């Protein structure tokens with residue numbers, strides 16, 4: 001599994017380029033490594049090709065990290081971005097940030113900084 | 115139209131598809147997985163099954179030399195049967211009937227090779243030996259230590 | 272005048288809880304809001320657990336495609352530690368995957384027919400499904416939660432006698448499915464009820480990245496078995512079954528036709544058992560440490576597992592993205608503008624599995 005690490009602005013361009021090529025979004029995976037939150041975007045070229053992975057690394061600073069949304073480009077990212085926001089307590093611009101969880105539950109998958 | 119009539123005729127004379135349950139009991143296939151049974155003469159109280167059970171329904175009480183098995187919590191996965199080093203666990207083939215009780219099963223372990231039991235027996239033997247000749251018991255450091263261990267066992271049991 | 276109707280959380284069409292908040296104008300749905308999370312169980316947190324137990328936990332995400340979930344999980348974890356499963360285990364897994372697809376599609380077809388009030392055919396579907404479940408009980412020991420997948424292989428072998436039984440089963444099943452297909456595809460009533468209802472255009476299907484029979488019903492030939500082959504699908508070529516019209520009828524027809532495809536794949540797999548070696552389990556020498564993802568074509572569509580280990584028995588992160596999760600965004604645009612009486616039918620042809628959706 002080869003991962004390309006990009007910045008948030010590059011990610012927007014990548015998403016636009018892939019969208020124009022007819023690529024499908026598989027999902028968005030968040031991972032808390034302690035002092036950063038890694039957001040991985042999985043794409044599947046269609047009709048054929050190998051899956052591609054892009055990763056955005058967001059440094060943690062006390063619960064108001066911001067992630068650019070790709071929902072305007074890929075409508076399929078809506079649920080995944082909401083889930084990312086509620087599970088890791090990050091702020092994804094442009095989505096409500098609550099889909100599965102009740103308001104009383106706060107960022108269950110976020111870990112304490114070591 | 116003719117096909118429908120033929121079908122109706124066929125269904126009128128054929129037997130019902132479903133089985134007549136309480137009168138013809140359900141026949142399970144060989145190899146069906148149901149709850150598990152512990153063999154107290156083989157178990158060595160290693161606790162591996164307790165650590166690997168996904169439903170956390172086996173509790174090994176080392177002091178009481180007992181296995182506690184929560185039947186209604188078990189998911190019949192058979193993983194404990196795989197991991198047990200002495201093949202002390204076997205899986206049954208008959209479904210558990212619905213029940214109002216928790217169906218907790220206690221199995222007493224009597225295997226003399228289990229480390230815990232070996233230790234207890236050794237301690238008991240030492241105590242016996244100590245009781246037989248109390249007068250000659252000197253001030254050796256080994257015996258009081260042994261007695262202490264026995265006391266601990268007794269109180270926790 | 273606008274009325275608001277709460278469709279769910281408890282509605283007889285879906286067995287599981289999902290809420291649709293419909294804003295109605297007369298009979299026509301003007302707006303729709305989807306709310307999920309009623310059976311969110313926090314399984315992704317629970318997966319930070321002993322990886323051997325995780326195989327049993329992953330089965331419990333979904334009560335219908337259990338084999339797909341555990342295969343996907345086991346393949347992902349095997350990938351993180353670079354473990355190759357024996358060939359016989361791969362063949363057995365493939366057979367089980369296709370059997371699972373059979374019974375899941377029969378269930379989906381039955382529930383679709385029940386939602387339009389055709390209860391006789393629903394019972395017929397479930398009668399056919401029963402023999403698949405019997406086959407499962409015969410081969411794996413359990414009817415629904417099979418529990419035969421563990422990391423490194425499978426725990427039950429399929430011997431020569433069992434293979435013979437599977438062949439007989441394929442013959443019986445094919446005959447019954449042909450009957451079923453005749454009854455469904457030739458029925459004027461069913462076709463009139465379902466054709467032209469809930470049309471998902473090809474462009475919309477591509478935009479929303481829907482998966483499985485929903486995508487294939489809209490002329491998008493997206494099938495993981497063909498796009499990114501896993502276990503044994505490198506050898507057994509699968510051609511995606513595609514329908515063009517994109518309505519409820521097309522989605523159901525895709526499912527009916529996939530029944531025969533599954534039977535065909537099982538038939539191709541059985542001879543492979545004979546010369547596949549005897550090993551069904553490979554013990555791993557390392558602990559999971561890398562990251563890896565796998566995808567499996569579940570009956571409802573693409574299933575995705577991401578696994579990351581941390582060089583200990585516990586996993587670091589498991590992400591599950593189920594097929595209904597991918598199809599979820601497709602509900603809203605289809606329901607908007609439809610009749611209230613069609614809402615149940617449209618959603619049930621997506622074959623929603625809310626347990627999967629919420630996890």
Ligand code: SF4
Pocket residue numbers: 150166167168169170171172187188189190191192193194195
């Ligand atoms: S069968 Fe599975 S759930 Fe039951 S006791 Fe054994 S390991 Fe635990």
Ligand code: SF4
Pocket residue numbers: 152156157158159160161162163164174197198199200201202203
């Ligand atoms: S039953 Fe087997 S695994 Fe469990 S404690 Fe006894 S010997 Fe160990």
